[in-house]
Amino acid sequence: MTPQPLTLIAPLKSQDPDSLETLEGIMAERGRAVFESSPSTHFAALVMLGDRQGRRRLFLSADYDGDLAHYLDELWRAAPNELDAMFSYCEGYTGRDGFLDFVRRRSHKSQTYFVAFRDETANGIKEKARKRAELERRLGDDPQTVAPFVDAVAATEGPPTAAERATGRARAFVDGLRSRAHDRFWQCVIAIARLIATRMGTGASRSASADLGQKLDRETDLRYQRVQVGQAQNQMTNISWVRPGRGPIVRVSLALANYMVKHAFPPGDLAGVKTVHFARWSLIDGGKGLLFEGNFDGTWENYMGDFTDRVAWGLDALWGHTEGYPPAGMKDIWAFKRYIRELMYPPAMVYMAYPELTVLNTVRDREIVATLESGRRGSLREAVSRL
Amino acid sequence: MSPLSPAAASTRHDIQGLVLTGYGHMPHACYVLLRVAEARPARDWLAQRAPQILTAAPWSKKDGKPRTALNVAFTWTGLQALGLPQETLSSFPHEFAYGMAERAMILHDFGRSDPKHWEFGNDEQPVDGLLLLYATSRERLDELVAAQRAELGPGLVEVGLEFGRRPASLTEHFGFKDGVSQPRVGPLNARGKPEEDVVQPGAFVLGHTDEYGVLPPTPAVRGQDDPEGVLPPFPGESGYRDLGRNGTYLVYRKLEQDVAGFWRFLADRAGGDDAAVIKLASKFIGRWPSGSSLVLSPDRDDPHSGRPASNDFGYLEHDLGGHRCPIGSHVRRANPRDALSGLPQREALKTTNRHRILRRGIPYGEPLFPPEQLLAGRAPLDVEDDGSPRGLHFIALNASISSQFEMVSEEWATNASFQGLYDSQDPILGNDEHPGSVVIEGAPARRVISPVPSFVTARGGGYFFMPSMTAVRFLSAL
Numbered sequence: 001m002t003p004q005p006l007t008l009i010a011p012l013k014s015q016d017p018d019s020l021e022t023l024e025g026i027m028a029e030r031g032r033a034v035f036e037s038s039p040s041t042h043f044a045a046l047v048m049l050g051d052r053q054g055r056r057r058l059f060l061s062a063d064y065d066g067d068l069a070h071y072l073d074e075l076w077r078a079a080p081n082e083l084d085a086m087f088s089y090c091e092g093y094t095g096r097d098g099f100l101d102f103v104r105r106r107s108h109k110s111q112t113y114f115v116a117f118r119d120e121t122a123n124g125i126k127e128k129a130r131k132r133a134e135l136e137r138r139l140g141d142d143p144q145t146v147a148p149f150v151d152a153v154a155a156t157e158g159p160p161t162a163a164e165r166a167t168g169r170a171r172a173f174v175d176g177l178r179s180r181a182h183d184r185f186w187q188c189v190i191a192i193a194r195l196i197a198t199r200m201g202t203g204a205s206r207s208a209s210a211d212l213g214q215k216l217d218r219e220t221d222l223r224y225q226r227v228q229v230g231q232a233q234n235q236m237t238n239i240s241w242v243r244p245g246r247g248p249i250v251r252v253s254l255a256l257a258n259y260m261v262k263h264a265f266p267p268g269d270l271a272g273v274k275t276v277h278f279a280r281w282s283l284i285d286g287g288k289g290l291l292f293e294g295n296f297d298g299t300w301e302n303y304m305g306d307f308t309d310r311v312a313w314g315l316d317a318l319w320g321h322t323e324g325y326p327p328a329g330m331k332d333i334w335a336f337k338r339y340i341r342e343l344m345y346p347p348a349m350v351y352m353a354y355p356e357l358t359v360l361n362t363v364r365d366r367e368i369v370a371t372l373e374s375g376r377r378g379s380l381r382e383a384v385s386r387l
Numbered sequence: 388m389s390p391l392s393p394a395a396a397s398t399r400h401d402i403q404g405l406v407l408t409g410y411g412h413m414p415h416a417c418y419v420l421l422r423v424a425e426a427r428p429a430r431d432w433l434a435q436r437a438p439q440i441l442t443a444a445p446w447s448k449k450d451g452k453p454r455t456a457l458n459v460a461f462t463w464t465g466l467q468a469l470g471l472p473q474e475t476l477s478s479f480p481h482e483f484a485y486g487m488a489e490r491a492m493i494l495h496d497f498g499r500s501d502p503k504h505w506e507f508g509n510d511e512q513p514v515d516g517l518l519l520l521y522a523t524s525r526e527r528l529d530e531l532v533a534a535q536r537a538e539l540g541p542g543l544v545e546v547g548l549e550f551g552r553r554p555a556s557l558t559e560h561f562g563f564k565d566g567v568s569q570p571r572v573g574p575l576n577a578r579g580k581p582e583e584d585v586v587q588p589g590a591f592v593l594g595h596t597d598e599y600g601v602l603p604p605t606p607a608v609r610g611q612d613d614p615e616g617v618l619p620p621f622p623g624e625s626g627y628r629d630l631g632r633n634g635t636y637l638v639y640r641k642l643e644q645d646v647a648g649f650w651r652f653l654a655d656r657a658g659g660d661d662a663a664v665i666k667l668a669s670k671f672i673g674r675w676p677s678g679s680s681l682v683l684s685p686d687r688d689d690p691h692s693g694r695p696a697s698n699d700f701g702y703l704e705h706d707l708g709g710h711r712c713p714i715g716s717h718v719r720r721a722n723p724r725d726a727l728s729g730l731p732q733r734e735a736l737k738t739t740n741r742h743r744i745l746r747r748g749i750p751y752g753e754p755l756f757p758p759e760q761l762l763a764g765r766a767p768l769d770v771e772d773d774g775s776p777r778g779l780h781f782i783a784l785n786a787s788i789s790s791q792f793e794m795v796s797e798e799w800a801t802n803a804s805f806q807g808l809y810d811s812q813d814p815i816l817g818n819d820e821h822p823g824s825v826v827i828e829g830a831p832a833r834r835v836i837s838p839v840p841s842f843v844t845a846r847g848g849g850y851f852f853m854p855s856m857t858a859v860r861f862l863s864a865l
Contacts, residue, residue: 133809141835150831218489221481225492232804274728299493301790302798308599309738334604334787360728360807384832 002118003042006062006071007108007282007291009049010090020056023089024048024348027058030082031349037078040065042122043278043295044351046086047237051285058090059237059345061293063278065121069100108291110280111254112318114261116268117362122353128365129357135372136387150381164377186264190271193260194313223346224300231355232297233277238343240290246321247287253317254281260314268363272310275303275359281318290322297358304340308333395574396445401633401855402592403458404441405519406784407576409566409747412452413521414554415528416749418639418780419535420507420547421516423468426865428542430469433459434863435538436518442856443575455531456521459859460637460851462486465515470865475630478607479852482789483636487848493793495801498819500845506641507547507847514546514849517639525552547847549641551749551780554758557678559750560644560777561668561815561842562761564678568698568722570743584698586743590786594619594632598741603786605631606852608861617861633855638744638783638792640848646755647772649815649842654768656836662687664766670827671814673718676761681712690762702726703735709828715808717815720799728806742794745784752777778846788850817841 012023027046035044042063049059064071076083076096087093093102117125139149242250261270261279270276275297282291296303307315312330319325324342326335357365364386371383399407410416423429441456461469463484467476482490488502488509496502502509518535522528532548539545559565573588573595589597593605607621608628621627650668657667669675669688677690682700703725706712712719714726722743727735752775756767785791799805800813803823812823817840824837854862 136809136835139832141837218485221485232802272730272734297804298802299794299798301794305738305741305790305794309734309741328601331599332601333599334601356804356810358804358807361804361809364807381831385830387833 001065001121003063003065003115003121003278004068004071005110005113005278005280005282005293006060006064006068006103007110007280007284007293008058008060008103008106009108009284009291010058010060010087010093010102010106011055012057012089013091014089015055019089020048023058023086026082026085027348030079030085032351033079033082034075035062035078035351035353038064038071038074039123040071040074040121041351042125042353043235044349045235045237045293045347046349047345047347049237049239049345052241052288058086061237063115063295065123068103072100072103108282108284110282111251112258112261112279112281114270114276114279116270116277116359117366118262118267120362120366125357125362125365126354128362128369129354131369131372132365132387135368135383139384139387150384168376190260190264193256193264196256196317220346224344231352232358232361233352233355234296234298234300234303235347235350236292236294236296236300236303236340237345237347238292238340239284239345240292240319240322240325240343242283242288242290243321243323250290250318250321251283251287253321254283257281257314257318267366268359270311271314273306274363275306277359290319295352297360304333304337308336392574398592398595398633399443399445399575401857402443402575403635403853403856404443404456405458405637405747405853406592406635406745407443407572409569410456410521413454413456413523414552414749415522415525416551416553416780417520417528417532418547418549418551419518419520419532419545420514420549421465421518421539422513422544422546423465423515423542424544425542426468426470428540430542430863430865432538432540432542433469433859437856437859437863440856440859454523455527456519457531457535458519458853460517460519460853461862462515462517462849462851464513466852466862468515469862471862472609472612475606475608475612480604480787480789482793483850483852487638487640487850490793493797494845495797495816495818495820496845499841500819502845505845505847508849509847512546512847516543517637517849517851549751549780551751553749554754556758558676558754558758558761559779560646560752560754561649561672562756562758562767563669563672563674563676565748565750565779566746567674567678568718569745570740572745586740590741590743590791591635591745591784593634593786594622594629597786598737605629613861615864617864618857630854630858630861632857634858635784635786635853636788637851637853638781638785638788638848639851640781641751641778641846642781643776643778643844643846645772645842645844646767646777647770648840650767650770652840652842654766661764661766661768664768665761665764667827668766670713670716671825673712673716673720676758681716682706685711688762688764700724701732703732709826710830713825713827714806715811715814715826717800717813720802720805720813721795723799723806726806742791743785744791744795747782747784748779749782750777750779776846778843781848784853812839814839816843819844 031046035041044062047059049057265271268274277295279294284291308330316329324339326332326339330336368383368386371379436459439457441453446452463479463486491502508514520531522531557564570584570586572591575588587596587598589595589603593603597603602622608618608630610626613628618628618630619632621629653668654664657664674680675688677688679689680700682705701724707726723739725732725735727738756770783792800816803810803812808826810823811826812818814825819841822838822840824835825839827834
């Protein structure tokens with residue numbers, strides 16, 4: 001069961017600055033409560049988003065398990081007062097009873113949706129981390145205690161039989177063949193996609209030139225810094241504007257990208273970038289706005305760098321058709337960072353269900369737990385060596 | 388040594404010397420921290436410094452190596468105080484404009500390292516400029532410092548004076564050889580280095596192509612603000628001039644080291660003889676005391692192998708799992724080389740090389756124990772703190788503070804989840820607010836040391852712009 005995206009954008013009843021400030025205050029201070037007691041939420045964010053005319057609107061983003069009706073029910077049970085306090089500022093909101101309809105009317109489909117672990121629920125990810133931590137706890141910190149622990153278990157298992165060894169070797173051989181064939185196939189698909197993407201991109205032909213800097217906004221910069229302090233994960237929201245006449249090609253690019261991110265890469269891996277939990281692109285405002293919402297590990301600097309280093313071809317094909325995109329493409333990283341920065345909205349609230357776990361942590365947790373639970377002889381020793 | 392191209396030679400006349408050399412033959416340094424009191428006399432002072440600044444021009448055979456050196460750099464507030472127009476000030480990168488103290492969240496300057504406790508570089512004791520003085524001997528340095536202090540005039544106020552000395556052993560105070568791995572700056576000085584250590588000049592010098600194949604961001608001056616046309620044209624933008632070309636950004640941090648605390652902690656945790664303590668300390672640092680590599684020589688220090696500061700190694704092929712050099716060790720965090728996020732070697736090197744820094748640090752304070760002792764295999768087990776401060780004047784040069792120094796600091800060095808580790812920390816820098824663990828990978832299982840206190844405390848610092856000679860002329864004529 002793959003997690004689902006929720007991209008809810010609700011216009012506000014009033015653009016009065018005082019009312020906007022009060023609402024943003026509610027989002028920042030009480031928004032967390034909506035998700036904190038929701039076991040189905042992986043990530044959520046509340047953002048005061050703008051539109052083309054600069055009018056503010058409420059953006060609720062979530063990546064959740066299960067179906068929408070159950071999910072909204074879960075949120076209402078957790079924090080009815082908070083939800084009501086926020087959405088009473090929104091046009092068309094009628095309270096809890098009509099909320100599912102309200103959400104359906106106001107939410108947008110994601111044309112491209114990347115999920116690091118398509119087969120994991122939020123609870124599953126946390127449970128694997130818990131099992132790994134439990135193994136760590138039982139081992140203790142000192143290798144002196146590890147060897148007796150492992151040996152004691154190994155003694156009850158006994159050495160593998162000749163048949164088991166032969167089966168193990170055969171399985172490794174078949175797995176190797178299958179994985180090589182799988183890799184080859186997808187390498188071909190990626191090469192073709194790259195070719196198409198380069199064609200569909202802006203050509204990125206112009207050479208880069210130095211840029212004239214950007215305006216200083218201390219307050220906003222500090223807000224971005226605060227999001228990433230004290231946890232492994234980070235968040236980014238931005239809207240870019242599709243250039244006139246480029247709508248159809250953007251839709252095709254998004255569809256291709258969606259196919260690729262669903263099928264072409266192993267779990268936790270987005271075209272070689274191993275720091276992305278969720279990433280989604282949604283066309284909004286009649287297809288003119290391209291909303292991006294992403295959850296990633298580490299710093300924004302590293303995130304931008306990772307994408308430039310690994311998958312510039314893909315992002316040029318998506319964002320290359322939007323206004324203000326650097327003529328030399330993403331490889332002109334300084335201009336690209338400025339382009340993104342100017343389109344970003346700082347979140348009023350970000351919720352992360354497992355804020356201390358990076359994608360690489362979860363990859364390790366999955367391997368360790370799978371090894372432990374495989375029931376194979378020697379699996380404990382192997383799991384311990386992976387810690 | 389291959390001769391420099393004419394373009395490279397002329398560039399070197401425009402670059403301040405510290406960019407291309409750490410002045411290895413001048414082990415004595417003094418950093419004069421300055422505030423700009425009055426713009427005009429401060430600019431006059433700068434004009435008078437111009438002929439004294441040591442550039443990166445190759446030293447002549449006739450005169451030999453210089454016996455003293457002088458370099459200058461300014462913070463964003465310093466450039467503002469000198470009278471740089473607002474439009475130019477706002478064309479500098481954000482992190483430089485905000486300054487180091489405001490980046491405390493990114494640099495993990497919490498607890499004892501909180502800028503509010505700093506000696507300089509915070510709101511109480513702001514710094515506008517840095518005069519860097521170097522000499523071959525302490526006497527010569529003292530003469531230079533006295534002469535320079537006498538010439539500050541009404542334009543500048545001295546807010547601090549920091550001395551440093553690089554010992555002949557090239558060790559820092561914990562006793563380990565420092566500055567072993569340094570990138571070389573593209574065609575400007577690329578002789579005799581492994582290919583992966585040669586980095587494009589734009590990574591360190593503005594106005595040149597960087598590791599991305601583009602020009603790094605550079606501050607712009609409107610044409611009418613430079614009527615004489617002192618500055619070179621702005622690349623790709625008519626009507627503007629380029630203030631940054633051949634300049635760089637200098638990061639300065641005064642880092643105090645708790646040497647006795649470090650060795651006491653290790654002696655306690657290693658639970659063995661001198662060799663065990665030194666081995667654990669080396670696993671923390673990521674190199675042996677002599678600077679030799681844990682990857683190439685996993686079992687013992689190898690100072691006489693003929694490659695004492697051996698730097699020609701990667702982690703991917705022989706040590707992906709960190710059994711030789713722990714993944715979370717200080718040196719491996721600062722430069723993960725070819726082992727990054729499971730990437731193929733070439734891809735990993737491409738990424739790590741995009742975040743390299745040039746280090747020009749020099750220790751301060753007297754050593755707590757003789758550095759030869761460690762090389763002889765004796766750990767300073769019974770060393771007591773003598774109450775006098777010691778540490779490192781950490782200096783890094785880079786073309787983008789946010790993408791190089793800050794990226795390395797936040798994404799690698801202080802990152803609790805570095806490379807898939809759990810709740811870990813840099814074994815040396817630590818984390819005063821939330822002490823984490825240090826993992827020593829091994830078989831049959833890793834060893835976890837937790838919590839590990841912080842052995843380094845930030846005492847002050849700043850982000851500086853080190854202008855080219857051309858930009859120095861422009862700034863003094865504002």
